Amino acid sequence: EPEVTQTPSHQVTQMGQEVILRCVPISNHLYFYWYRQILGQKVEFLVSFYNNEISEKSEIFDDQFSVERPDGSNFTLKIRSTKLEDSAMYFCALPGAENTEAFFGQGTRLTVV
């Protein structure tokens, strides 16, 4: 089971500010996912990223969002100009050996005020 660490654990930001959420896998992975969960709701897919390219994205993942692998190990999710409705838990996830499972990080709680 792959392990992943997310930072920060909690971020409070003002509306309109940019935020960068980070995900660090314990071992090298080419493939990862970002999901989000608005408080009290279900987990929703945002984007999958393979070998430095977006392979799939949801309609939530609009132009305000971007993903990168800036230094070959970290994976980042950037929200350019945050809105109140971006407040949620954001999870990074890695596939398992079968590529049909996803193992989730602890999440970053983003609060936009």
Next chain:
Amino acid sequence: GQQLNQSPQSMFIQEGEDVSMNCTSSSIFNTWLWYKQDPGEGPVLLIALYKAGELTSNGRLTAQFGITRKDSFLNISASIPSDVGIYFCAGQRDTDKLIFGTGTRLQVFP
């Protein structure tokens, strides 16, 4: 869009009781997964199901992949206080992304 409906929404049971929850969809899925989420944590994978009709156990947990590929259930036997949490089903269809269910909140009373 693809929807996964879980029932019941919440359950309040006594320690030692068995629990059953299910997940249904109008679409066919190729893989069904069951996750547990504790407050403030990420979902933790409990069981993965890959074939229609498959029945898989993990300790006190048993899950089945429905024969129609449109549903799955999860049973927990002899519940204990640490079973408290939210249980999510998730399905995979054509791609690797997971579609999550609406969740079942489980409370266990001693």
